[in-house]
Amino acid sequence: MTEAVALAFDDATYTLRQLDELAGGLAAELSAAGVRRGSRVALMSSNRPEFVVAVRAIWRLGAAVVLISPAWRTVEVTHALDVSGATHAVGDNAVLAGLMTMRDLDETIPRGGAAFAEPDPEDDAVFVFSSGTTGLPKAVRHTHASFGAAVRHWRVALELTDADRIQVLTPPSHILGLLNIVTALDTGVWVRLHRRFDLDTMLRHIEIDRITVEMAVAPIALAIASHPDLESFDLSSLRYIMWGATPVTTSVAEEVTRRTGVGWLPAYGASEVPVIACNPIDGARLDTVGRAVPGVHVRAVDLETRAPSPPGVPGEIVVRSPSLMAGYLPESENDDAFVDGWYRTGDVGVVDDDGWIALVDRSKEMIKVRGFQVAPAEIEAVLHGHLAVADCAVFGVDDGVGGERIVAAVRTVTPIEPGDLIDLVGASLATYKRPSAIVFVDDIPRLPSGKVLRRVLRDTVVRDRVLEESHGCTSDK
Structure with missing residues (x-):
């Protein structure tokens, strides 16, 4: 029986077994280089299958992945390394290679089959850097338990099955990119990884690969809506397009639906809590980010007193969830991150009597x-x-x-x-x-x-x- 393809990249395809063999080989190399349970390994890589292999290899060793954007420069990368305490590095980026010894992903990865212990759920799994708009970014620390909960929440929210097909064009160093890849591989979803974002490439591969679920952030949605030849692409395989990271711009979403017939699925998450809320697949509302996913608790609190706001009254959105981060680095960043055990998102919104969440803006903005x-x-x-x-x-x-x-x-x-x-x-x-x-x-x-x-x-x-x-x-x- 032919093994199912798990990952496609250019003309190459990989099964889960092949990815695991490559991860085993890289894990053996990293182990020989001193990576152990609890180590923190910087990963600064372009979009490529070796990124996926590296994540799986590092996790096999019980180590944590420190995700660094390939767009960052020396000052930003130096800050990330200092804050995270990374002791080893993997990637294909000259900036990282200039700061510490790096296992270059351009070099061939041997296949290996050695067995490794399952990581402890409470061990650190991944560090991502928050998209803060002031100062240098802080590291968001997720354990295997918290990130695993996010994967389960995302699978349920999007109703993903092994019949689905997705593509990833944005950097997987961002929490959504990593979440999409890990959820797809864990669920049996077929996934194509692209080298970089290109609108025509994205639209063409929806048609060629019969993509069923597309992911979009505001700039991508705007680009789709303004594409002069949008109607020339067959997008009929799509179940929906997920809109995340920012509130939906209704006029943009409606323009895409008018021209393609494809509807939108607004969702809501953050680096600190990757999956907070999502619209239902049937009956999605563009004016809300949906309801809290099962297992996640959301409420609004007064911006001044932080007392719970009545239904329909604006306040800061706060969250409790098993997918909540373990905390920030540096530790001082945690001082104002929580209120009575609830994570403060910094988003202003309302939660109505039926649990629908509508975001208004960022409290700091x-x-x-x-x-x-x-x-x-x-x-x-x-x-x-x-x-x-x-x-x-x-x-x-x-x-x-x-x-x-x-x-x-x-x-x-x-x-x-x-x-x-x-x-x-x-x-x-x-x-x-x-x-x-x-x-x-x-x-x-x-x-x-x-x-x-x-x-x-x-x-x-x-x-x-x-x-x-x-x-x-x-x-x-």
Whole structure:
């Protein structure tokens, strides 16, 4: 009987047995190099099958994987190594190789069949770095128990079976990429790994490989919606497209569904709690991230008192779950991470009587305007509805009197007057939510997860305003 393909990459395919043989060979090498139970091994790799092999090899030894983005530079990687205490390294990246001895994944991995003990559930499994927007990132520590719970939650939330087929185009160094790969291999889902993200490649392989579940973050969703030849691709194999990392931009999602007939499945998670909530497969609502998955407890608490908020009243979303991280490194980052044993997500949202969760914004990104709390996402949703707007991000700048003014950075596809966009917001939302300025930009900086780097935008705009005003002009173009 022919063994089922577990992983495809370019023209190569791998069965689980072949992946395990390669993992066994690499594990033997790493063991000889001193990797033991409790070791922390940095993994900085491009998208390739050897990434998957390395994760499985490190786990076989009872060691933990320290996932480092291949896009990081020396300062960021040095910080990650210092914070995590990594003692060994595997990868294909020159930056990591320049900082410590690295087992190069470009070198052939021998096959091996040695037996290894199952890791202890409470042992560290993986360190990922949070997508914080201020300062250097902190390490999120997951045990085999917590990450294993996340895998089970993801399988249930997406209703995955061995009949499903997925593809991974984004870096697996992010929690969602790793979660997708591990869940697929554990469930028997066929998975194609791509070298990098390319929209046409993604759409073409949905058609060629008959992909059943596609994953998307905001920039990918926007790219799909604006693809001029979207209708030329056969996407009929898709059961749904999962939207995660940021709240759904309804106009973008509806445009994709109108053009393809494929619906969306909004879901919600974080590096610290990989799976928090998900919509039902049938009857998904674009205005919510769904309900808490079985085994996860979610509630909203008052932003000031941290007392539980009544149903339907906005508050910070807090979570308890067996998939909750074991904590941050450095340890000092844990001081404000929990309230009464609940993890503080930093997201503002409401939980209604039926358990539906609707996210409003990030608590640290709320803009204080004349005593009012304004959610950037609310204004962004209005701006995204204009045909001239390709992308946008809203943030606050100091108004000089103890509050903030609203500024919208906008990337356009056709010219439009700033006043027209300000009036659009004013016609849709309360007067105090009108932007005081529209700044046209060439790009909206985002993390790989799709989250906007508002701090970077704000700092750039403030800096440019000082420079331009010193020359007698303004940055409000």
